[in-house]
Amino acid sequence: MMSEQKEDKCDTIDNDSNRYERGMAILRQVGGxxxxxxxxxxQDIAPALGRFTIEFGYGDVISRPALGLKPRQLCTVAALAALGNAAPQLRYHIHGARNVGWSPTEIIEVLILVTVYAGFPAALNGISAAREVFEQRGDRPSGNQASLGSETTSDRYERGMQTLQRVSSGSGATVVESLKDIAPDLGRFIVEFSYGDVINRPGLDDKTKELATIAMCTALGTAQPQLAVHIHAALNVGATVEEVVETIQQMAVYAGFPAALNGISIARKVFADRTERP
Amino acid sequence: MMSEQKEDKCDTIDNDSNRYERGMAILRQVGGxxxxxxxxxxQDIAPALGRFTIEFGYGDVISRPALGLKPRQLCTVAALAALGNAAPQLRYHIHGARNVGWSPTEIIEVLILVTVYAGFPAALNGISAAREVFEQRGDRPSGNQASLGSETTSDRYERGMQTLQRVSSGSGATVVESLKDIAPDLGRFIVEFSYGDVINRPGLDDKTKELATIAMCTALGTAQPQLAVHIHAALNVGATVEEVVETIQQMAVYAGFPAALNGISIARKVFADRTERP
Amino acid sequence: MMSEQKEDKCDTIDNDSNRYERGMAILRQVGGxxxxxxxxxxQDIAPALGRFTIEFGYGDVISRPALGLKPRQLCTVAALAALGNAAPQLRYHIHGARNVGWSPTEIIEVLILVTVYAGFPAALNGISAAREVFEQRGDRPSGNQASLGSETTSDRYERGMQTLQRVSSGSGATVVESLKDIAPDLGRFIVEFSYGDVINRPGLDDKTKELATIAMCTALGTAQPQLAVHIHAALNVGATVEEVVETIQQMAVYAGFPAALNGISIARKVFADRTERP
Structure with a gap:
């Protein structure tokens, strides 16, 4: 049925006749x-919006080779969970994350990361969406996964500070230091909880976590100092400038152009700052 | 039943005894x-909030003559869809938009505009709300509407740039230009997709689209540079200073006073900037 | 059943073995x-997130003695209602507010306050959540409560200005004054509606209202000038610097660390500003 409609559309595609085809190819991978x-x-009331989704969302943006479909999809899950206001799309993209190769465990990990940037309610509702998707698919979280949280290290602060230093090269430590005047315990929580408990978890690599964080901070639009810190961090742990730009740009699709544009403004400052430094 | 309750309230209305009556008159037009x-x-647990809705929301704000009820109602639909967290009110105000004279096609058009400012998930959930409302009302989108998206122009970029120049008189082009350093394709997407595909669509006039955009950017509170661009654009395409202020002010009702106040701060700068210029 | 799981966890708790116990003790008071x-x-798919909720959310943050559990819980209700995207957690914490001693009337009052900072849709959906909770608990709003909104003072502006002066010591009046150039009626609405109708209501004391406002503005992340005004106001009506910091810090749990960090940045400026002044 879709293929017929696709033919109907073919004569309306302008400028780049491959956009629709390219978009559909990606949509097939994501949507299963x-x-x-x-x-x-x-098709009933807003067919143009369907066409834009395929041509622009998938054909122009998600298909871009500078960032792989797999990290893109996890960034989308993180951003939609952080926004917390698009449950149907969150479920669709958790399916999508599974379809492009992420395991249930890895999806849970990115949703646990949401606690740090958008709070526990957003993370908990993300987990509920994931549970629904996993049940539909017959996914069973392994016993192994259930014990992922059981670290034995006794010093959460030290562990957190090591992680913070590894990913932030100092900029995170500056934030913690700056809180010592009026909210020293908030600084301690960042080290112990955000870095020691959550960001330190082994289920996803540093780069994936930092790109997902960039996606969340860009989509929220209210976390600009933190976006700058995590653009630095992403570059520190091996992401390229192009991958950072792609991650931010993708949020035009999921959170609108203002979110992406304002994220790019922050990235511009970070890039300039790093070029100046030796 | 309502009239009895109204009488109960009459002796509690202070300062301007017409606020309740005026609010109810507007509510009748919107609510059908x-x-x-x-x-x-x-009435069961928060009657005061009901009274405030009528007296303040409808009586003080929505009833103001400096902007018509019809554009106000479409701005509300756009803002609630962009926020994405108030589904019952979005449905109520889509009914309201129909009741004050907007066609299903026009409502769909403003929801398609939401993609640009708040992303596809917000637009898609807005369309779902509209579908529910249209089904309740027995509205049938015309065949004509279904083909609205089928432009024949082959050059999306050129078409987008023409639209961008027409509405933004340069400020939009400056944004696109500024992206050439690190995210040139995001600039291209603004021209091709935002302006060429979406803003260029014929279903609503420029002024209506710009006022709806001002409503969305004000309500989101995370799109301040874009709010400035679109206040310029609204004035460029024929909106008055008063209409811009009314649109922003109305967001006090739907997104809170901070959103409206911060929007007014942006408007003040834009107005000053334009007065300085010849 | 929980106690068995707690024992399973005991050997995984590091750094501070009391965090889990302390968190569970608070959770019992809140959750009933x-x-x-x-x-x-x-436990099925994200047991680590459950542990973090208890250890970090309740054990590290909510248990802190510098702010009582009762005001904390009302701040959480206000913030979740203002965000408008976490209905299950809002219902849980309305139960929690009842469990720690707030009356239905007081909970309704804080939800009416939401109109001012996040708009009527957020407040209305908060009331819907409260209605569900009250019905589950068999709570009956008293007749007394229903008439709470029936002020007899005839001059809303004067009443609002008195309240504004009492809580803001001038900073609020400056905001109203600053609107006289382009949006004088928005300034009038702040006095008449926000202060005269809503903030003036007798159901909650000034300090409680100001802490709830700080929670909302921090969680939203889009109301930074207003957050500064209300940190001043909270201090003016008797809140301590510590209570303000605790309220902001708590939003790390409900809206994420960026929200809390950016709130602390505003607080730092306000505190410095007040120290400079005699």
Whole structure:
């Protein structure tokens, strides 16, 4: 049925006749069995929006080779969970994350990361969405996963500070230091909880976590100093300038152009700052 | 039943005895058949909030003559869809938009505009809300509407740049230009997609779209540079200073006073900037 | 069942073996009969998130003695209602507010305050959540409460200005004054509606209202000038610097660390400003 509609559209595609085809190819990878359900659902009253989703969202943005589909999809899950106001799309993209190769454990890990940047309610509602998706798919979290949180290290502060130093090269420590005047315990929580308990967890590599954090901070639009810290961190742990730009740019699709534009403004400052430094 | 409750309230209305009456008159136009359902629903545990809705929301703000009820209602739909966290009110105000004279096609158009400022998930959930409302009302989107998106122009970039120049008189082009250093394709997407595909669509006039954009950017509170660009644009395409102020001010009702106040701060700078210029 | 799981965890608690116990003690006070339901629900796929909720959320943050559990709980309700994207947690914490001693009337009052800072839709959806909770508990709002909104003072502006002066010591009046150039009626609405109708209501004391306002403005992350005004106001009506810091810090749990950090930055400026002044 979709293929017929696609033919209907072919003569309306302008400028780049591959955008629709390219978008559909990506949508198939992300959406799996019912990949075109959200598009078909729009045929009744907003077919143009369906076309834009394929051509612009998937064809122009998500298909770009400078960042792989797999990290893109986890960034989308993180951003939608952080925003907390788009449950149907969050479920669709958790399916998408599974379809492009992320395990249930890894998806849970990125949702645990949401606690740090958008709070526990956003993370908990993300977990509820994941539970629904996993049940639909017959996914079973392994026993191994259940014990992921059981660290034996006794010194959370030291462990957190090591992680903070590894990823932030000092900029995070400056934030912690700056809190000593009026909110020293908030600084301690950043080290012990954010870095020691959460960011230190082994389930995802540093680069993936930092790109997901950039996606969240960009989408929220209220975390600009933190976005700068984590653009630095992403570059520190091996992300390229291009990957950072792609992650921010992708948020135009999921949180709107203002979010992406304001994120790019922050990135510009960070890039300039790093070029100046030896 | 409502009229009895109104009488109960009459002796509690202070300062301007017409606020309640004026508010109810507007509420009747917006709410249609069950106009007082949301107010009646509050009688059990929060009757004061019902009274405030009528007296302040409708009586003080929405009734103001400097902006018509029709554009106000579409701005509310755009803002609530962009916020994405108030589904019952979004449905109520889509009914309201129909009741004050907007067609299903026009409502769909403003929801498609939401993609640009708040992303596809917000727009898609807005469309879902609209579908529910249209089904309740027996509205049938015309065949004509379904083909609205089928532009024949082959050059999306050129078309987008023409639209951008027409509405922004340069300030939008400056944004696109400024992206050439690190995110040139994001600039290209603004021209091709935001302006060429979406803002260029014929279903709503420029002024209506710009006022809806001002409403969205004000309500989100995270799009201040973009709010400035679109206040300029609204004035460029024929909105008055008063209409811009009214649109921003109305967001006090739907997104809170901080959103409206911070929007007014941006407007003040734009107005000053334009007065200085010849 | 929870106690068995707690024992499983005991050997995994590091650094401060009291964090889990302390957190569970608070959770019991907040959560009442089914206090551990949200934690048990996480055992299947995200047990670490359950542990973090108890150890960090309740054990590290909510248990801190510098602010009582009762004001903390009302701040959480206000913030979650203002964010508007976490309905399950809002209901849980309205139960929690009842469990730590707030009356239905007082909870309704704080939700009416939400209109001012996050708009009517957020307040209305908060009231809907409260209604569900009250029905589950068999709470009956008293007749007395229903008439709370019936002020007899005839001059809303004068009453609002008195309240504004009492709590803001001038900073609020400056905001109103500053609007006289382009949006004088928005300034009038702040006096008449925000202060005269809402903030003036007798159901909660000034300090409680100001702490709840700080919680909302911090969580939203888009109300920074207003956050500064209300930190001043909280201090003016008797809150301590420590209580302000605790309120902001608590938002790390409910809205993420960036929200709390950016709130602390505003607080730092306000505290410095007040120290400079005689």
């Amino acid at each position: 069995e019912n990949y075109d359900a959200p598009i078909r659902a729009l | 058949e069950n106009y007082d359902a949301p107010i009646r629903a509050l | 009969e089914n206090y551990d339901a949200p934690i048990r629900a996480l």
